[in-house]
Amino acid sequence: MAVTFAATPRAHPSTVPAKRGPRGRALRRGLTGWAFAGPATVIVVGLSIFPAVWAFFISRAKWNGIAPATMVGWGNYQKLLQDPDMIAATRHTLILTAIFVPGSIVLGILIAVALNQKIKLIGFYRTCIFVPYVASAAATGILANFVFNPQFGAANDILRTLGLPQSQFLENQHLAIYIICLILLWGEVGxxxxxxxxxxxxxxxELVEAAVVDGASKWKVFRHVTLPELRPVTVFVAVWQTITAMQLFDLIYTTTRGGPLNSTQTVVYYIYELAFQTQRLGYGAAAAYLLFIVTMVLSLGVILYGRRRGSEVF
Structure with missing residues (x-):
């Protein structure tokens, strides 16, 4: 009996799966990465870049958000340079920045050196320092209103105990900006x-031990070893805190609302009043862009100064 074997059909070359090459793997990795990062990128572009570009066009118009806009070119920017309220808000912001930034750097270094020692409950102390930074600015402002209340605030209670004259604090137009700076330091020094x-x-x-072996005191070690090593971090902190001070709004909103007599009105709070209270959207957008330019110039100045001193952070 003859047995026949059927020939196994050969697969067509086009049906044989091709081996994935390096380009295919790279493409697959790229598509996988964009699948994760794509939605976040769209959100960032939609909520930051597009509104910023749109705000620039609004800044060159006179618009209240309802009636048709009227293009005025660079007229809004020219008015801002002569606006007494804008000039006063800029002065208040610069005063706040000039006090807050160096103060936060000095206090940050001193407290960090103290918390870098081997003492009991060091973790508890570090947590206590950082808690005010985690708390919201709204909560900080509400708490500050109670502390500096002229009638029943804790600050005046301390002054009465010490036999010192009481103060109006946030109700004093000559003192309020410095109290705001103190509150901001308390919240940001962590x-x-x-x-x-x-x-x-x-x-x-090894650097510290070598300096000690050479006979350097603790002060000389701190001055000639610790501070130079902290210089790049100081540049970063200075830039970050400058941006924080220039964009301060929430603390002003929850404490003084720019008062008394606009003595604590910062640029960002003035922009808020222009855009959302008086409906001068074009004028407010122009003020926002001027703030952006000033903040960028100050930040670049700090960065260039740090690089000139040999501290390249960015």
Whole structure:
């Protein structure tokens, strides 16, 4: 009996799966990455870049958000340079920045050095320093209103206990901006402390030990070893805190609302009043762009100064 074997059909070359090459794997990785990052990128572009471009066109128009806009070119910017309210708000913002930025750097370094010591309950102390930074600015402002209340505030209670004259604090037009700066320091110093504490722990112990062996005192070690090693971090902190001070709004809103007599009105709060209270959207957008330019110039100045001193952070 003859047995026949059927020939196995050969697969067509086009049906054989091709081996995935390096380009295919790279394309697959790229598509996978964009599948994760794509939605976030669309959100960032939609909520930041597009509104910024749109705001620029609004800044060159006179518009209240309802009636048709009237193009005025650079007229809004020219008016801002002569606006007494804008000039006053800029002065208040610069005063706040000039006090807050160096103060947060100095306090951050000193507290970080203290918290870098081996003492009991060090974790508890570090947590206490950082808690005000985690709290919202709204909560900080509400708490500050109670502390500095002229009738029943804790600040005046302390002054009465010490036999000192009481103060109006946030109701005093000559004192309110400095009280705001004090509140801002209390809320933000935790950030600079944590940054400097991490930088202190990254300083090589060999440098400190070599300086001690050479007979350097603690002050000389701090001045000639610690501070130079902290210089790049200081540049970063200065830029970050400058942006924080220039864009301060929430603390002003929850404490003084720009008062008394506009003595604490910052640029951002003035922009808020222009855009959302008086409906001068074009004028407010122009003020926002001027604030952006000034903030960028100050930040670049700090960065260039740091690079000239040998501290390249960005």
């Amino acid at each position: 950030f600079t402390t944590v940054i400097y504490l991490a930088a202190l722990q990254d300083i090589p112990r």
